[in-house]
Amino acid sequence: MKKFWALFFYFWPIVALYFCWIAPESNWWFPGEAMSPMGVRIESLFYLILWIVAIVFIGTQAALGYALWKSAARDEGQKAWYSHGSHSLELIWTIVPAFVLVFIALYQMDVWAEYRVQSFYPDSTREEGSVAELAARQFEWRIRYPAPGKKLSDEPESDDLYWVNELHVPTGRPVKINLRTQDVQHAFFSPQLRLKQDAVPGLIIPVWFEIPEAGEYDIVCAELCGWGHYKMRAKIVAESEAAYKAYLNRLQDEQNEDGYKAAEEETN
Amino acid sequence: MSLTSNTAHRLIAILVSPILFAGCSDRGDSSFVYSDRTLSLMNEAQTGFKDVKGVRELVDERFGNPQTLVAWQKLPVDFGGIACSVATTPDASAAVKSLQFEFAEGNSVPEKVSSLQFVTGACSGETAAVLKWDAATGTATLVSALQNAPAQGDQVTFDGGSTLKNGRMLYQRHCSHCHGTSGDGNGPTAQYLYPRPRDYRHGVFKFTSTNDTSKASRNDLTRIVKQGIPGTYMPSFLLLNDSDIHAIVEYVRFLAMRGEFERKTASSLASSFSRDAVTSRVKEGEKRAEIVEELKAFIGADLKDELGFISDELAETWSVAQTEEALVTPKIPRVADTIESRRRGRELYLSKTLNCANCHGISGRGDGPQTTDFEKNPVTNELYPEPGLHDVWDNLNQPRNLVYGIYRGGRRPIDLFARIHAGIKGSRMPSFKNVEHEDIWHIVNYVLSVPYEVEPGASASSQAAAPAAAAASL
């Protein structure tokens, strides 16, 4: 029985190792390939941490299993040995993790800065301003673009363009959006872009990303924001500069629709 | 990694965590509930007699229940299914089990068929299950023989009702927790919302492109489902695909027609046979047994005609809403959005004849004098407990705060034109269809400018903004 427990603690690191191994490859709970340059960098940080954590987990489990196995093999009469209070052991297990943490903290610094600190955002996004405002509300994403050729202002302008649940952006260059919420906290999460940012009432939070390839990317809400949280989905449509411009012009035409042309066609 | 090992991994993962999958099953039954108006009738009127049907059965036989929907062909609803006709039969007997079909030009041949219904011919009304379908030759093999002999040219529908069934499934998943299984606007989440989710059973929808006396068109409902209603809890369902949205819209129309049919049928009995009416009639000396006899005679004879009128009217009004004539169409294009136009709009807004300010307030904040009056419920004749306007659903109906710049029915100039021209149906926002179209455009220009400045031209910055906006609208 004693040996069973030793084996039991050997078993779990093996299961863990197995799952770490298959999860990315079978795309099990993983959002697929990273689709933005920043996403690729964030992903490599994720894997770095995954490796460190996996090694530490397996190492401590192996040590635990080893201690159990050794004691189980010992005969009953032998006296216990107390290791409590070993100064050098304590130093080791404080200093080693501290080094690891400091290493991670330094190693990720530039990614973090570019991802979150506004003064490190790509220059072009700081000059251009935000291309759209994405306002979360229970349970949808309301979108506001400036009129073609104008800059987005924080408060609505009379010629702004509106849409819902479908954000169009140009491909191949960094773009910035203003994230807001109209009610409670929500979180903007685009799994393929490896991008996640809370939307906080009263704040306008600029978020930037770059999508090299045209296509559709998911937006989901990642903050439990109410009963309809699960269906708070939208999509990003990334398209070439020309298609993006054409889209905004179409949106503008539609928004200025006065119903008159239809009447003309009717009489023709 | 190969596909099979991938599947194996997944299998292991599933075996390890069976608990994750426990408790996920489809909840089976649901049924339509009858309206309060039906339930206020005396029992006999609701349930009928041995040989005469009561209101409940009259409704159910035409509309069914969620699990057993009925496609009442009289209604202008796209129930779904593919129309085709019998091309050849091996012999002209009822025993045939294999039939060849042809499709009208432009109709694509389905890949799968599970049932077919005869629409015309000797077999009209018969439904047959299909055992095998050969799309290449258009040949269906039936599970069992028909009761009558089919003939060449008989009209047949494949998988009739498929759109409605799909609509029901999607509606249950996405809409019923707010709008209720029966479309009574009383789903489990409804009580927490203001404005309340729409009760479809009046057959009335607020935000339409049709004129003040017409119903909502399919396009109107589609637009609402895709765009949601900003400023309310009605969310956008833009990411559903078009055929799903079509199915949901047809189902919403079906529920609206069901509600309207039930409402009108019950109404035609209510004056003489509601519980209250019967109580007072008995008080005045009539015998209950006599009233029951009268009811039986009424349902047997007069109500039949009445039902004919009700269903004709349903079919007619919902079809008319689809026509061009029903649309609100401005006679002139939008007037240029200048300061002068906005000023003219504001004059009209404040004028005694239109009196928008009486409800919306002088500065458009939705706080006009009428919002502080206590009103009477037109049906019960009692005062509502809270001050303010009330709509046909008996809910408090706050005039819109125009300063927010959130337009529930859409922000395009044509949307606002239609809102003012046709009013907001069911709500207290009246129709201004007799106002000159040019004047309506001035009002639209003014309303759209209110979020930026209540007094047109009051601030200097607007002078610069106005020409730009006018240019954009050309």
Ligand SMILES: [Cu+2]
């Ligand atoms: Cu949310």
